[in-house]
Amino acid sequence: MKSDFKALLITEDNGTYNRKIVTLNTDDLPKNDLLVKVKYSSVNYKDALSSSGNKGVTKHYPHVPGIDAVGTVIESVSDKFPVGSDVLVTGYDLGMNTWGGFGEYISIPQSWAISLPEGLSPKEAMCFGTAGLTAALSVNHLIANGVLPDSGNIVVSGATGGVGSIAVSILAKLGYQVTAVSGKAEHSFLTETLGAKEVITRNEFIESYNKRPLAKPQFAGAIDTVGGEILSGMLKASQYEGVVTCCGMVASAELNTSIFPFILRGVRLIGVDSVEISLSKKEEVWKKLAKDWKPINLEEITKEISLEQLPEVLDDILNGKAKGRFILKH
Incomplete structure (x- = not known):
């Protein structure tokens, strides 16, 4: 044809x-x-x-x-x-x-x-797209490693972006308390539309959590979409056995940190790839997005x-x- x-x-x-x-x-x-x-x-x-x-x-x-x-x-x-x-x-x-x-x-x-997937219209599938799949894979890693809604706050960076906004929405729907980090002044979008409980600017986050080898343990889990100083701060501010996922480098591909979060708190850093994962894993996560994880x-x-x-x-x-x-x- x-x-x-x-x-x-x-x-x-x-x-x-x-x-x-x-x-x-x-x-x-x-x-x-x-x-x-x-x-x-x-x-x-x-x-x-x-x-x-x-x-x-x-x-x-x-x-x-x-x-x-x-x-x-x-x-x-x-x-x-x-x-x-x-x-x-x-x-x-x-x-x-x-x-x-x-x-x-x-x-x-x-x-x-x-x-x-059954339960998803073509338009909804692209409302998610690779960004939604990546966000869902990140949430999946938190859950698989024992980070549940009653474990403590979850912090999400790049929260007004594609991956970050969907991650916040999924987490909020599942009952998590979410702290959103963004470089944009979008408080109402982040709280009222996406469901975040707290909003921190990018600079505030870096100042609060990335100035010392370890910060006060604040977050049970973290989803980083930007890299650089934000990711470093997330590691330092993680609670004992906290889980941090990373999937982006819009801020920086460099990570400057120490081993202290890993050897003193047992923090786990998990990379998220949505490109080369198996079709069976993709299908599993897409089915969740079509059902319980679909934001209203x-x-x-x-x-x-x-x-x-x-x-x-x-x-x-x-x-x-x-x-x-x-x-x-x-």
């Missing part, structure tokens, strides 16, 4: 990267198991990096970003996903070096797809945008001006 479609294409010209909306054809896509007509994609920090020419994310241009997609199978050589199936794709190489969800069609191996206000923290609005949103994400989640409707 040949079909023209619109996409946001990133091109390179002597080290300068340009974004423009173009018309492509499905023949431009690689031949794979599944051809999917995309209904929604979501907008992530990694997409913003890809769209700005970050070679650590995307090695070759021209390129169509979009690491998340949900849509309907149009062509298939798979018994598992016949034509007409609704599928969800996050991670692996989609949107990195394989053209992604910022185009109206994607062509992918069947091993990248899962069936759209999921669509309130998400803004739907068009392809024409996408370049401005990508700039806002790169410049730290974005709040909540953005999903692209095709």
Whole structure:
């Protein structure tokens, strides 16, 4: 089947990267198991990096970003996903070096797809996207390591961002007391919309918890989405046998700390990857997001945008001006 479609294409010209909306054809896509007509994609920090020419994310241009997609199978050589199936794709190489969800069609191996979970609409699936999956994996690690609602406060960094906002919402729904850390003055959004019990600015957090080798034990668990001094402070302010997860580096990829939190308090630091985890683990967590972990206000923290609005949103994400989640409707 040949079909023209619109996409946001990133091109390179002597080290300068340009974004423009173009018309492509499905023949431009690689031949794979599944051809999917995309209904929604979501907008992530990694997409913003890809769209700005970050070679650590995307090695070759021209390129169509979009690491998340949900849509309907149009062509298939798979018994598992016949034509007409609704599928969800996050991670692996989609949107990195394989053209992604910022185009109206994607062509992918069947091993990248899962069936759209029962209880999730296509729009809701992209309200979560990779950010929601990462947030849920982080919460899963806390629970698996014994951090429960009665264990004590949980601190979440980057709380107005994609991963952070969903993490706060999931934790609040599950009955946790959440302290939200943010560089933005968004107190009402964090408390009234997301459900945080306390808000601390980024600078206040660093000043309070990252100035000494150990800080007063304050948090039973922590979800860090930014790295750097915030992550270091979370380790130092953890309670005995506290659990800290990390998944991002928007502030810094460096971690300067001591061994004291680990050898004096038994603190555990767990890295969270949502790209290369097995499909079975993805499916397990997506089922939780479709049911008990789905925030009541999921669509309130998400803004739907068009392809024409996408370049401005990508700039806002790169410049730290974005709040909540953005999903692209095709």
